Amino acid sequence: MTQDPLRWEVLDSTYISRHQYFTARRDRCRRPDGVIVPEYYVVELPPSVCVVALTEDREAVMIRQYRHPIAESILEIPGGFIDPGEDPATAARRELLEETGYAFQDIVPLGRIAANPGLLDNYTWLFLATGGKKVQGQHLDPNEEIEIILQPLDEVREMVLGNRLAQALHTVCFFYAFRYLGDL
Amino acid sequence: MTQDPLRWEVLDSTYISRHQYFTARRDRCRRPDGVIVPEYYVVELPPSVCVVALTEDREAVMIRQYRHPIAESILEIPGGFIDPGEDPATAARRELLEETGYAFQDIVPLGRIAANPGLLDNYTWLFLATGGKKVQGQHLDPNEEIEIILQPLDEVREMVLGNRLAQALHTVCFFYAFRYLGDL
Numbered sequence: 531m532t533q534d535p536l537r538w539e540v541l542d543s544t545y546i547s548r549h550q551y552f553t554a555r556r557d558r559c560r561r562p563d564g565v566i567v568p569e570y571y572v573v574e575l576p577p578s579v580c581v582v583a584l585t586e587d588r589e590a591v592m593i594r595q596y597r598h599p600i601a602e603s604i605l606e607i608p609g610g611f612i613d614p615g616e617d618p619a620t621a622a623r624r625e626l627l628e629e630t631g632y633a634f635q636d637i638v639p640l641g642r643i644a645a646n647p648g649l650l651d652n653y654t655w656l657f658l659a660t661g662g663k664k665v666q667g668q669h670l671d672p673n674e675e676i677e678i679i680l681q682p683l684d685e686v687r688e689m690v691l692g693n694r695l696a697q698a699l700h701t702v703c704f705f706y707a708f709r710y711l712g713d714l
Numbered sequence: 715m716t717q718d719p720l721r722w723e724v725l726d727s728t729y730i731s732r733h734q735y736f737t738a739r740r741d742r743c744r745r746p747d748g749v750i751v752p753e754y755y756v757v758e759l760p761p762s763v764c765v766v767a768l769t770e771d772r773e774a775v776m777i778r779q780y781r782h783p784i785a786e787s788i789l790e791i792p793g794g795f796i797d798p799g800e801d802p803a804t805a806a807r808r809e810l811l812e813e814t815g816y817a818f819q820d821i822v823p824l825g826r827i828a829a830n831p832g833l834l835d836n837y838t839w840l841f842l843a844t845g846g847k848k849v850q851g852q853h854l855d856p857n858e859e860i861e862i863i864l865q866p867l868d869e870v871r872e873m874v875l876g877n878r879l880a881q882a883l884h885t886v887c888f889f890y891a892f893r894y895l896g897d898l
Contacts, residue, residue: 536780536787547730547738552755554731554738559782561859571736572783573757573833596720598743599756599835600828603720641877643885646829647781647788649757654882675745691893693825698838698882701827705889709875714898 536562538570546571575652579622580609580699582707583634585662590686591630594677597696604696605679605689607703609654618642618655626659628669630678635661640706645699656703658710687713720746722754730755759836763806764793764883766891767818769846774870775814778861781880788880789863789873791887793838802826802839810843812853814862819845824890829883840887842894871897 538559547554553574559567583591596603608629612621619637626632640656670676689695690704708714722743731738737758743751767775780787792813796805803821810816824840854860873879874888892898 534780534786537785538780538782547755549740549753549755551753552738552740554736556733556736557782561780567782569733569735570782571731571733575833596718596722596745597831598722598741598751598754599833600831600837601721602718602831604831643877643882644784644880645882646834647784647786647880649759649783650830650833651783653784653880693827693890696828696831696837698827698829698886701886701889702882705885706877 538562538567541566571649573650575650576611576614577618577652578609578611578654579618579625579657580607580654580703581622581626581637581657581659582640582703583608583626583630583632583659583662584683585632585680588683589680590683591626591632591662592679592681592686593629594679596675600696602696606695606697607700609699612655619657622655622657622659626662627666629674629676631664631666631668632662633665634659634663638710640703640710643699643702654699656699656706658703658707722746722751725750755833757834759834760795760798761802761836762793762795762838763802763809763841764791764838764887765806765810765821765841765843766824766887767792767810767814767816767843767846768867769816769864772867773864774867775810775816775846776863776865776870777813778863780859784880786880790879790881791884793883796839803841806839806841806843810846811850813858813860815848815850815852816846817849818843818847822894824887824894827883827886838883840883840890842887842891867897 542558545555557570610625638658642653642655695701726742729739741754794809822842826837826839879885
């Protein structure tokens with residue numbers, strides 16, 4: 531990877547939070563034209579994955595989860611953070627198994643995307659998983675409370691096209707998945 | 715709007731940053747089942763807009779902007795935060811004019827989406843603007859450095875379908891815009 535010619539030089543970084551669930555820093559930077567940016571806030575997140583996951587019967591494995599920042603429980607697709615040293619496809623299989631108890635025959639990479647690159651430093655890798663079969667129960671983190679919902683793919687397609695999924699990363703993942711499946 | 719039955723009760727909020735450009739808090743919450751969530755971090759952002767903006771000649775008005783968190787300059791669409799009391803469509807027209815110097819004949823709402831509802835509390839309203847005409851120069855904030863690029867819609871379409879836009883909100887906005895235009 532070549533360095534971006536517009537890249538800012540970081541003169542100074544101060545962490546304002548280093549909590550296990552929330553790392554944020556304030557940077558002082560110099561632009562290539564010499565201008566000083568006195569304060570730029572960055573939230574550090576590990577890279578993550580999300581997966582459009584289809585069972586053997588072509589149902590989508592969806593999850594319903596409460597999201598405190600927007601005070602709503604919303605319909606999502608499985609996903610999570612990539613562990614250090616883990617490759618994205620392995621993380622996708624691991625998260626699928628932990629969150630849903632399903633194992634999948636094929637995992638197809640669909641690309642990667644940034645949720646909010648003006649504030650967050652991570653990318654999310656997008657996948658399509660097919661041939662899913664329930665093989666175990668859920669193994670959730672203490673804070674996770676996740677309801678599994680199997681939904682016919684046609685229904686989910688109408689939801690996505692009708693802007694009834696709330697999560698941008700998940701909507702993008704579905705658009706690429708439908709395109710891969712020749713169904714857009 | 716009815717309240718979500720899974721809604722958490724916020725027992726205590728502590729702001730860890732209240733900077734003009736970065737507001738973050740730590741909440742202590744009680745779930746409906748009585749379980750206490752001791753620490754949940756939320757970054758507060760105003761609601762925002764982004765716009766697939768087409769000129770009279772059906773070129774997309776794209777912007778290239780350096781994004782410090784990912785240390786890359788990326789191709790984006792115009793957008794920004796909604797001012798207090800402003801409606802989303804007005805914010806879209808204002809941001810288009812300020813960032814690009816273009817005024818548009820029609821603004822079509824395409825829905826709304828959340829960039830990362832596990833951490834950020836805002837939604838982004840999506841629009842398609844058509845019939846754009848250059849009417850003035852850019853009026854940028856001191857920290858903004860934005861290059862305008864006019865790109866034929868077909869080229870942008872290939873970029874979006876090929877996962878060559880980095881910003882999830884913008885990719886979603888394009889998918890809905892192409893669908894609205896009957897070109898997906």
